[in-house]
Amino acid sequence: MDGTALILLLTFLVSVTGLLVFIWSMSNGFFNTKQSASHIIFGKNEIGLVEDPASNQTSNELQEAAGETDATLTQKELSDRLIADKSSALPTFVCLLTAMCWLIVGSAAAIIASIKLHEPDWLVSQAWLTFGRMRSIHLNAVIYGWASMAGVGVSLWLIPRLLKTPLVGAKFVYWGAIIWHVALMCGVAAIGAGYTDGMEWLEMPWQIDIFIVLGGALMGLPLFLTLANRKVDHLYVSVWYIGAALIWFPILFFIANIPNLHFGVQGAAMNWWYGHNALGLWFTPIGLGAAYYFIPKVLGRPIYSYNLSLLGFWCLAFFYSQVGGHHLIGGPLPTWMVTLSIVQSMMMIIPVFAVAVNHHMTVGGNIKAVIHSPTLRFIVLGSMLYVAASVQGSLEALRSVNVITHFTHYTVAHAHLGMYGFFTLVMFGSIYFIMPRIVDWEWPHPWMISAHFWLVALGFAVYFIGLTTGGWLQGVAMVDATKPFMDSVAVTLPYLKSRSVGGGLMVLGHLIFMIHFILISLRYGTKKEPALLIPKVNIPFIKEAKVVATELKRG
Amino acid sequence: MAGHIDEKKLFTGALVIIAFATLALVVMPYVQLKNVQAPAELKPYTDQQAHGRKVYMSMGCVYCHSQQPRDAKYAPDDKRGWGRASTAADYAYDTVHLLGTMRTGPDLLNIGARQPSQDWHLGHLYQPRAYMPGSIMPAYPFMFVERKGPAKEGEVVLNLPPAFAKPGITIVATRDALDLVEYLKALDRTYPIKKTIEQSLETAK
Numbered sequence: 001m002d003g004t005a006l007i008l009l010l011t012f013l014v015s016v017t018g019l020l021v022f023i024w025s026m027s028n029g030f031f032n033t034k035q036s037a038s039h040i041i042f043g044k045n046e047i048g049l050v051e052d053p054a055s056n057q058t059s060n061e062l063q064e065a066a067g068e069t070d071a072t073l074t075q076k077e078l079s080d081r082l083i084a085d086k087s088s089a090l091p092t093f094v095c096l097l098t099a100m101c102w103l104i105v106g107s108a109a110a111i112i113a114s115i116k117l118h119e120p121d122w123l124v125s126q127a128w129l130t131f132g133r134m135r136s137i138h139l140n141a142v143i144y145g146w147a148s149m150a151g152v153g154v155s156l157w158l159i160p161r162l163l164k165t166p167l168v169g170a171k172f173v174y175w176g177a178i179i180w181h182v183a184l185m186c187g188v189a190a191i192g193a194g195y196t197d198g199m200e201w202l203e204m205p206w207q208i209d210i211f212i213v214l215g216g217a218l219m220g221l222p223l224f225l226t227l228a229n230r231k232v233d234h235l236y237v238s239v240w241y242i243g244a245a246l247i248w249f250p251i252l253f254f255i256a257n258i259p260n261l262h263f264g265v266q267g268a269a270m271n272w273w274y275g276h277n278a279l280g281l282w283f284t285p286i287g288l289g290a291a292y293y294f295i296p297k298v299l300g301r302p303i304y305s306y307n308l309s310l311l312g313f314w315c316l317a318f319f320y321s322q323v324g325g326h327h328l329i330g331g332p333l334p335t336w337m338v339t340l341s342i343v344q345s346m347m348m349i350i351p352v353f354a355v356a357v358n359h360h361m362t363v364g365g366n367i368k369a370v371i372h373s374p375t376l377r378f379i380v381l382g383s384m385l386y387v388a389a390s391v392q393g394s395l396e397a398l399r400s401v402n403v404i405t406h407f408t409h410y411t412v413a414h415a416h417l418g419m420y421g422f423f424t425l426v427m428f429g430s431i432y433f434i435m436p437r438i439v440d441w442e443w444p445h446p447w448m449i450s451a452h453f454w455l456v457a458l459g460f461a462v463y464f465i466g467l468t469t470g471g472w473l474q475g476v477a478m479v480d481a482t483k484p485f486m487d488s489v490a491v492t493l494p495y496l497k498s499r500s501v502g503g504g505l506m507v508l509g510h511l512i513f514m515i516h517f518i519l520i521s522l523r524y525g526t527k528k529e530p531a532l533l534i535p536k537v538n539i540p541f542i543k544e545a546k547v548v549a550t551e552l553k554r555g
Numbered sequence: 556m557a558g559h560i561d562e563k564k565l566f567t568g569a570l571v572i573i574a575f576a577t578l579a580l581v582v583m584p585y586v587q588l589k590n591v592q593a594p595a596e597l598k599p600y601t602d603q604q605a606h607g608r609k610v611y612m613s614m615g616c617v618y619c620h621s622q623q624p625r626d627a628k629y630a631p632d633d634k635r636g637w638g639r640a641s642t643a644a645d646y647a648y649d650t651v652h653l654l655g656t657m658r659t660g661p662d663l664l665n666i667g668a669r670q671p672s673q674d675w676h677l678g679h680l681y682q683p684r685a686y687m688p689g690s691i692m693p694a695y696p697f698m699f700v701e702r703k704g705p706a707k708e709g710e711v712v713l714n715l716p717p718a719f720a721k722p723g724i725t726i727v728a729t730r731d732a733l734d735l736v737e738y739l740k741a742l743d744r745t746y747p748i749k750k751t752i753e754q755s756l757e758t759a760k
Contacts, residue, residue: 117659120690130693130695131615132693133615195613198617200656234561243562248573264588266588268654269580272580321572322579330623330625330629330630331654332646332654334587334588406656407656
C-alpha cells in the first residue's frame, strides 16, 4: 500500500471513529443534549408565542399562522430580555451600520466588474478601474466589510439573548470596529492602488492585516467575557456555532497572512485552506447559528431535534475544515491532499443533511408563517439555499464534475449561492428582526421589505441560473479540444450580460434596504406602541417591564 | 456554572479541529514540498521579470488566467498547447503562487513559449481585440503613453495592426508594460520533466 492510500485510510478511520465517539457521548448525556435543551431560548411558558418585530405588529396574522396560544412571558423574563437587548444595542448597531455601508460599496464594485466582463473597453483609462482590481475590491468589501461585520453584529446581539446575560465589554467592540474599518479602508485603497499580497481572499497587504487581526480580536472579546458571566446552565447550539467561529477566524486569518512563510505550491494549498475555511469555519457557523436561533424563536417552536443540531455542528467543524484542497483538483499538488479534501467534501453531506432535516421539520411546512414574517422569509430561503449550495459543492468536488466546472463561471455562481443565497439572506433576515429591538421602532414601510425581498430573490435567481448555465457551457466547450478556446469565451457572453441584469436588481434591492435602514435608525414616521416586544402581551405590562429594565440597568 | 464545562468542550473541540485541518492542509504540504528542487532548466526570475510578475499580481491577471496545465489523462489542456501537466518543482521560484482558479482567458504557464513576440504582447495589452477578435480581456491603455511626434531614444513604440493604428500618434510602452511582457515571455516550462510530483518528492528526501 502506498503512502497516499494509507493517509486516506487513516483519515477515514479518524473521521468515522470521531463520529461514533461523538454519537456515543451524546447518547450518554455528556453533551447535555436532552431535547429540553432546545427550550433554553424561550421563557418558561413562552413556547407557542411568536416573535418577529419586523412583522405587522398591529394585526395578529403571524400568531394566527403559528396557532393560537395562551403562552406568555413573565414580567421578570420580559425585563431580563429587555436588559439583554439593551446591553448589545449600540455595539450591534455600529457593526450593522458599517456593514450596510460596505454592502453598498461592494455592490457598486460588483456591478462595475460584472459589466466589464462583457464590455471590456469600458472604463479602461485608470488602473484602479481595471477588472482585476475592481473584482478584488468587490470581494474584500463584501467579505471583510459587509459579511464579517454583519456576522459580528448579529453575533453580538444574539449572545446576551442566548446566555440570558447582559453583554460584557461593549467598549472593546467600538475600538475593534474603528481599527477594523480604518484597516479595511486602507486595504481596499491599497488594492485599488495596486498593492496586493497577490492571493485570492488574502489580497490586503500583510502590514494592514495586523490591524484586522487586532480589530477582530477586540470585537470577539465580549463573547468570551459574557460567557464567563453567563446565567444559563448550558449553551444553546447557536453559541457553539458562533463561539467556535470567533475562535477559528482569527487563527485562520493570522496563519494565512504570516509574511515570507508560505512558498510556491504550498502557498496554494494554504491559500485554499484559508479560503474555504473562511467560508466553512467563519461565515457558515455564524449563518447557521443565527438560523438556529431565529427560526424557532420567530415560530415560538423549539428546534425539531437538538441532538441532530449538535451532531451537525461537530461534523461540520471536522469535515468542512479539510475541504480546501478541492479548489486545486488537477493541480500540481500532492495527490493525497486533494483526495483528502474530496473525501471530506462528500462527508459534508452528513452535517448538511442534519441542518436540512432540522430546519425543515421546525418550520414544518408552515408557509403562512413564512409569508407573514419578513425575518423568516429571508432566513428560510437562505437556509434552503445553504443546503443547495452545500450539496452542489460536494458534487463539484467530484473529479468527473470538477473537470468541467473548475476554472469556469460555474464556480463563481456557486460561491455566490453560498455567500449570498445563504449567508447574506440570513443576515438580511436577522437584521430585520434585530433593528426594531435596537432602536425601539417599527420598520416604517413594510412595502420596502417586500421590495427588497423580491428584488434580491429574483435578481439572484437571474444571476445564479444564468451564470451556472453559462459556466457549464464554458466548461464543456473548454474540455472539447476540437473547438478553439475562443468558443468557450463566446458561449458565456449572453450569460455574463444576464449576470449584470440580475446583479443590477440585487443592487437595487440593497439600495432600498439601505434607505429603509436609515429611516428606521432615524425613527422615521409615527410611533406605534405595540412595536415593543410581543403583540400578545398587553401594553401596560410592557411599559412596566421597561421601567423595571431601565431601573435595573441603572442600579 | 458547573465549572463552565461546555466552554471547555467548545474551546478544546474547536482548537483540536483547526489544528487537525492545519496539519493536513498547511503543515504536511509544507514539510513535503519544502525540499523540492528547482529543475536545472528553470531559471530564477531576473529583476525585470520579477517586477513584471508584481505588475501581473497588481493588475489581477490571476483572476482570469490560471498557470497550471492539467494532466492529459484528465483534461485536454495539452491539446490546447498549454503544455504538459505542471509539477511542484515548476514553481520553485514562485514565492507567491499564481496558480489561479479561473480560465476566462487561457492558461499562461507556457505563454512565453507559445508567443515569444514582444510586439505582439505589447499590442495585445494595449488593445486585445486588435489581435484576438471576440476577446473580453480588458484593454490596458494606461500602461502606455500616447503623444504626438517621434519617440525618444530607447523608447519602445507600439506597432498596432493597421485597422487599430492611430496615425500621427506615437504609443510608447511604460516600464510596467515592458516588464510585464518580459515576465510573460519568461513563462516557459516546456522543458521535459520525467518525474511525477510524487517521484520528485521521493528524491527530495
